[in-house]
Amino acid sequence: MTGRAVAARPAAVVVGGGLAGITTALRLAEAGHDVTLAEGRPRLGGLAFSFQRGELTVDNGQHVFLRCCTAYRGLLERLGATRMTHLQNRLDVPVLSVTGSDEVPVRTLGRLRRTGLPVPLHLAGSLARYPHLSPADRARVVRGALALNGLDLADPALDRLSFGEWLRRNGQNAATTAALWDLVGVATLNARADGVSLALAAMVFKTGLLSDPGASDIGMAAVPLGVIHHDRALAELERAGVRVLLRARVAELKPAAPQHAVRLEDGQLFTADTVVLAGAQDTADALLPPGAVPGQERLAGFGTTPILNVHVVYDRKVLRRPFFAALGSPVQWVFDRTTHSGLLGTTIGRAHPGAQYLALSQSAVQDEIDLPVAELRRRYLPELSRLLPAAADAEVLDFFVTRERTATFDGAPGSAELRPGAATGVPGLLLAGAWTATGWPATMEGAVRSGHAAADAVLAAAGNRVPVDRGDGRWPR
Ligand SMILES: Cc1cc2nc3c(=O)[nH]c(=O)nc-3n(C[C@H](O)[C@H](O)[C@H](O)COP(=O)(O)OP(=O)(O)OC[C@H]3O[C@@H](n4cnc5c(N)ncnc54)[C@H](O)[C@@H]3O)c2cc1C
CATH class of the missing domain: 3.90.660.10 (Polyamine Oxidase; Chain A, domain 2)
Structure with a gap:
């Protein structure tokens, strides 16, 4: 016997088993923490899940990602699930319009697809042939895209203006908004142009369409979402040593030094050096101690x-x-x-x-x-x-x-102010979730990024090495 005590592993409780919580739990376990993940529902995956309807396996909602979603793709890689998805070699979106009467509908098929040319020429050919816009409106779109590309995403003023207002100020009309900006924006931002902050819209369009030619190539799961977000995630979490508790709703959080206490609805009590709240804003509103993040009193009104x-x-x-x-x-x-x-x-x-x-x-x-x-x-x-x-x-x-x-x-103008970062004012208490300040709209990518941000903050606070995310779709190591 040398007489040296073996240092106890730091304990962490992650509240919520959506993509944010899965990411944080895996990262902390890889860094040597003793991690418990408590998920209120009977499955992992949060808002991106599958269920059985008789013999049919149903996804609660179709989920797509883009090639530029490097953090989500990194999670797929970490879960050994990349091959369970399909990613287009080149962006290709069939856009079908229907006009005319119910008896004699007139259908027109256009394509939004890219070539191998550099940005912004990669979309030029497709736009030049896009049948849903007149030549004048296509020129409008080009001017709008160039103006959008000139915006500085770090400018806080962008979040005070709606995308719709900005589009009108920049020469866009109802036709270009419907056939392009809203066609893409409604699906990626879950809002029409008038209802979403320019900051979020500019982030999506600049990153997706105007950064790298392949950024907007579309990916989606080739299997039910639950196979990746529950089955694969559970297997990898357990393999990493995470204690996964399902049907384990956290009812109370008591911050204290040296350890915080977390009580489940069934009365079970856990103590941990680190607690990461990885639910949505309602979870943070319910469990955060008063004054933990700036503007906390407005969380209840974050729609x-x-x-x-x-x-x-x-x-x-x-x-x-x-x-x-x-x-x-x-x-x-x-x-x-x-x-x-x-x-x-x-x-x-x-x-x-x-x-x-x-x-x-x-x-x-x-x-x-x-x-x-x-x-x-x-x-x-x-x-x-x-x-x-x-x-x-x-x-x-x-x-x-x-x-x-x-x-x-709700990514309405002004929403950026409602999104706190990973750190709170309470040491060892952190936030994760697509709703936190990732700069991204509510997406799988935003969720995974938030999970990394929380894990990075925990490791940095403890003076540990923070693995590097190279932004290439690989898990940070
Ligand atoms: C129908 C639909 C379609 C979508 N389409 C897309 C898409 O195409 N592309 C895309 O990128 N994104 C899409 N999204 C958004 C994406 O699914 C979410 O942004 C992302 O999954 C959020 O992950 P999260 O981990 O931040 O939060 P959540 O998925 O909300 O996970 C939080 C988890 O915490 C648990 N929890 C909360 N409170 C407690 C508590 N007190 N105790 C224990 N557990 C708790 C919850 O049960 C939940 O499982 C879509 C969402 C929906 C609903």
């Missing part, structure tokens, strides 16, 4: 925005592409979910071997989120028939909706 997914199973193939975006219709983005859901192995699928499952991803739908299913059916099935001729003759075998009323934080 959210819904996303609706409309799921339709047809008895035959009605869509030949993996996805498309729609114009001139309440339908926004449509994805073929047939393979991910395992439809063809279900009883319905065996009875109808050509059956197809489409999911409509409908963002910023404050006025639709509570509509009854029957009304949504009346609204969306005729629209799908207008957009997709084959749908008009097809039989609908199943129709259901998934509603996420608090899908994202």
Whole structure:
């Protein structure tokens, strides 16, 4: 015996098993912390999850990422899940517009796709042929993009103005807003141009479309989200030594020195040197001690925005592409979910071997989120028939909706002030989550970045080496 005591590993409790919490927990465990992750629901993945509807595996909402989402791609790599996703070699978005009457709809297909040319020429060819805008409006878009590129993302004034107001001041009209800015913006920002801060919109468009030619190539899971965000995440967390508690809702946090106390709803008590609150803003509002972050009293008023997914199973193939975006219709983005859901192995699928499952991803739908299913059916099935001729003759075998009323934080002008960083005024108490100050809108990328920021802050405060994120889609080491 040497008589030397073995230093106890620092203990950490991470509250919330969404992508932010998964990231923080993995990072802290890799750095030698004794980590407990408490998740209130029966599964990991937070807002990006799957569930069973009979034999069908359903994602609560279609999730896409871009090549520039390097932190999320790094998490995929860490989870051994990169091969469970598909990333386009080159951005290619079919954009289908429908005009004319219900009896004689006129359909026009355009493409937003990039070439291998440098920015901004990578999109020039596609824009020059984009049929949804007149030549004058295409020139407007180019002027708007150049003006957007000139904005300084570090300028706090950007968050005080709406994107819509800025677009009007910069020569954009209803046509360019609908056919381009909102087409992309509603899906990525979960808001129309008038409802979102210029800072967030500029961040998305500059990073996605105007930074690197490949930045906006689109990726998505090729398996149900739960396979990656629950199954793979749970396996890797446990392999890293994290104690994962599911159905473990944290009811109370008592900050104290030298250790904070965390009490679960069932009464279990944990003490830890570090507690990371990785839920949304309502979790922080409920659990933070008073005065822990500036402007904390306004957290309760930090709003959210819904996303609706409309799921339709047809008895035959009605869509030949993996996805498309729609114009001139309440339908926004449509994805073929047939393979991910395992439809063809279900009883319905065996009875109808050509059956197809489409999911409509409908963002910023404050006025639709509570509509009854029957009304949504009346609204969306005729629209799908207008957009997709084959749908008009097809039989609908199943129709259901998934509603996420608090899908994202509300990124309205002024929202940046409501987003605290990872550190709080209480040593050892940190925040993570897509809603915190990442500079990104509420996305999987923002969530993972926030998880890294919290872990980095813990390691830096303890004087430990902080692994380097090289921004290349690899896990920081
Ligand atoms: C329908 C839909 C579509 C979306 N589409 C996209 C997309 O295409 N691309 C994209 O990048 N992003 C998309 N998003 C946004 C993305 O899913 C989220 O921004 C991201 O998953 C948030 O992760 P998070 O870890 O910050 O928070 P969350 O996912 O909210 O995770 C927080 C977790 O904390 C748990 N928790 C909270 N309080 C407690 C407590 N007291 N005790 C224990 N556990 C607690 C919650 O149960 C939850 O699991 C979409 C979201 C939705 C809902």
